[in-house]
């Protein structure tokens with residue numbers, strides 16, 4: 222039976238670990254030590270590494286993991302990652318036969334130039350590993366792409382089924398909810414989420430995975446057509462715009478300063 226386990230790295234990164242039987246694969250191992258310790262404690266063999274983008278807090282542990290034995294390293298074809306053995310882009314699939322896992326690759330540029338996501342059914346549940354593009358109640362900063370690209374990438378993820386489980390790269394949820402509430406103070410789904418996720422954090426538990434249904438109801442970056450979000454963007458800009466990509470660009474800038 223496939224399990225998906227978050228390993229904590231740095232201050233607020235998660236290294237998502239897929240395990241079944243004696244085998245495991247990791248997504249975005251920014252650090253090697255948490256992975257090495259977990260594999261040893263659980264007597265698991267690493268069989269694959271999946272990377273979403275080139276940032277050091279997502280790929281930094283790869284060389285050390287490979288020193289312990291070669292495994293396939295899947296990651297974005299068009300990013301500078303020296304350790305990749307299997308460069309992929311949208312249209313490609315990633316198979317991890319030891320785990321019975323088949324994922325497809327989606328191009329979601331914006332945070333970085335060629336950021337990718339992995340998507341597929343795991344134990345029957347549609348599951349998305351989206352790195353630093355879609356966060357719980359937020360989204361990544363736009364470092365290498367344009368706001369239009371990032372908005373199009375989020376729109377692509379939004380088209381996945383509502384029950385899709387969202388496994389993102391960081392525990393930023395409560396701070397993101399605080400920002401979302403400043404834009405949409407009347408959103409009752411957001412208030413309910415704040416209570417639920419605050420309780421989880423008080424218990425030391427991750428707020429992840431979330432579902433796309435949660436994100437659609439509460440994540441302002443997926444709600445750029447909502448009157449309250451448009452209104453907040455217009456107040457910030459001192460202008461009257463309604464185009465969702467421009468609303469997105471405005472609230473992304475607001476979040477950078479929040």
Ligand SMILES: [Zn+2]
Pocket residue numbers: 274276279332353
């Ligand atoms: Zn990043």
